[in-house]
Amino acid sequence: MQDSYDPTSAPLTDLAAGLPPSVKVVLLPEQSAPGTQILVITLARAHKRNALDDITVLGLAAVFEALPTTVRAVVLEGEGEHFSAGLDLSELSERDIAAGIAHSRLWHRIFENIQFGQVPVIAVLKGAVIGGGLELACAAHIRVAETSAYYALPEGQRGIFVGGGGSVRLPRLIGVSRMTDMMLTGRTHDAESGQAMGLSHYLVDVGKGRDKALQLAGKVCANAPMTNFAVMHALPRIAESDPAAGYLTESLMAAIAQGDEEAKRRIRDFLAKRAPKVRMPE
Numbered sequence: 001m002q003d004s005y006d007p008t009s010a011p012l013t014d015l016a017a018g019l020p021p022s023v024k025v026v027l028l029p030e031q032s033a034p035g036t037q038i039l040v041i042t043l044a045r046a047h048k049r050n051a052l053d054d055i056t057v058l059g060l061a062a063v064f065e066a067l068p069t070t071v072r073a074v075v076l077e078g079e080g081e082h083f084s085a086g087l088d089l090s091e092l093s094e095r096d097i098a099a100g101i102a103h104s105r106l107w108h109r110i111f112e113n114i115q116f117g118q119v120p121v122i123a124v125l126k127g128a129v130i131g132g133g134l135e136l137a138c139a140a141h142i143r144v145a146e147t148s149a150y151y152a153l154p155e156g157q158r159g160i161f162v163g164g165g166g167s168v169r170l171p172r173l174i175g176v177s178r179m180t181d182m183m184l185t186g187r188t189h190d191a192e193s194g195q196a197m198g199l200s201h202y203l204v205d206v207g208k209g210r211d212k213a214l215q216l217a218g219k220v221c222a223n224a225p226m227t228n229f230a231v232m233h234a235l236p237r238i239a240e241s242d243p244a245a246g247y248l249t250e251s252l253m254a255a256i257a258q259g260d261e262e263a264k265r266r267i268r269d270f271l272a273k274r275a276p277k278v279r280m281p282e
C-alpha cells in the first residue's frame with residue numbers, strides 16, 4: 001500500500017486519512033486555553049530506526065500542509081527507542097546527481113514548511129538523532145532530549161553531505177567549528193554534550209520526553225497567536241537581518257502584536273491582577 005501513497009489525497013478535514021503508516025498523528029483534546037489543540041506526530045518506522053524514506057517525508061509534509069486551525073502546537077516524536085537514523089540509505093543508491101539535487105531541495109521545502117509553518121513544533125529526541133534526523137530536529141522550534149539521545153553526522157563516513165538544511169541550521173545552533181568536527185571525524189555527542197552545546201533546550205530522563213514536550217506545548221497554546229507568529233516568523237528573520245532593517249522590522253512586529261485586541265485583554269488582566277506573575281525558576 002505504501003507504494004501507492006499520494007500526499008495530495010490527504011483530506012484537510014481528516015488528517016490521518018491518506019497518511020502512510022510511517023507517519024501517525026493524534027489530535028489531543030482541547031487544552032486549558034479554550035479552542036486550542038496539540039497535534040502529536042509520530043515517526044513510525046521503528047524497525048528501520050525511523051529512517052526517513054521519501055514516503056515518510058512526504059507524509060510529514062502532508063500533515064504540516066493540512067493542520068487544523070485549532071492546532072496551536074505540534075509535538076514531533078519517534079516510535080521506539082530512537083528519534084531518527086536519518087536519510088533512508090537504501091533509497092540513495094537509486095539517485096543520480098539531478099535526482100540528488102531534487103531530493104535535497106524537496107527536503108528543504110518540507111523542513112522550511114515545518115520551521116516557518118503555522119505553529120511551533122516541539123521535537124522529542126531520544127536514541128539516534130543522526131544525519132537527516134538531526135536536520136529534521138533542527139527545523140523544530142524547541143527540542144526536548146531524553147538522556148538516551150545521541151547526535152552524529154556520519155555523512156563523511158557514507159561519502160555524502162548533509163542535504164536537509166543541516167549546513168544552514170546546525171551552524172546557527174552549535175557553530176561551524178563543532179559541525180566541522182562532527183562531519184570530518186564522525187564524532188558522536190551524547191545527550192549531556194548536546195544539551196551543553198545548544199542542540200537541546202531541555203534534558204529529561206528516559207521516557208519523560210513526551211510529557212515534558214506536551215507540558216511545553218500547553219504553554220505555547222496559552223500564548224497569544226500573534227506572539228507565537230512573531231517568534232516563529234519575525235524573530236529568525238530579524239536575527240539574520242542587518243541591524244537597521246532588524247530594528248525596523250522589530251518595531252513593526254511589536255506594534256502589530258500590541259495593537260491586537262488579544263494583547264490589550266492580556267495586559268488589562270495583568271493590571272487587574274487576574275493574570276499570573278512571572279515565577280522564579282523551579
Ligand code: 1HE
Pocket residue numbers: 047048049051052085086087088089090104107128130131132133153154155158160161162163164
Ligand atoms: C536503516 C538506517 C538508515 C537503520 N537507512 N536503513 N544514517 C546513518 O548512517 C545511520 C545508520 N544507522 C545506524 O548507524 C544504526 O542503524 C543505528 C545506530 C541508528 C541503530 O543501530 P541498531 O543496532 O539499533 O539497529 P540496526 O540493526 O543497525 O538497524 C535496524 C534496521 O534499520 C536495519 O535494517 P534490517 O533490514 O537489517 O533490519 C538497518 O539497515 C535499518 N536502518 N538506519 C536505511 N539510515 C538529506 S541528507 C541526510 C544524510 C543522512 O541522513 S546520512 C546519515 C544516515
